[in-house]
Amino acid sequence: ISKTVYVKNLGTTPLTIAMSETNWNPTIADGPITLTWNRESTILAANQVSTATLTLAIASSISGIASFSTNIVITGTG
Numbered sequence: 001i002s003k004t005v006y007v008k009n010l011g012t013t014p015l016t017i018a019m020s021e022t023n024w025n026p027t028i029a030d031g032p033i034t035l036t037w038n039r040e041s042t043i044l045a046a047n048q049v050s051t052a053t054l055t056l057a058i059a060s061s062i063s064g065i066a067s068f069s070t071n072i073v074i075t076g077t078g
Helices: none
Strands: 002-008 015-025 033-037 049-058 069-077
Touching (some): 015 033
Antiparallel strands (some): 015 069, 033 049
16 A cells, blocks of 8 residues: 655755654564655755655565554654
8 A cells, every 4th residue: 555645854954864664563563564665865955845655565475463553753864
């Protein structure tokens, strides 16, 4: 499944953005379930807004997981 989100640089200098996930519950979900996006290492100018597509994929071999949760963390460095 894919979803579109918006990312904005509220700062005054360009930022390189990155995404990670934390706190997988259950922890065994991290692997057979993956989350990616199409904006890794994108540079956002000050006050720039960009659309990003998050894609969730589940391995066909997954078993034992009826539900899961994770935190999505988007950071900017620059």
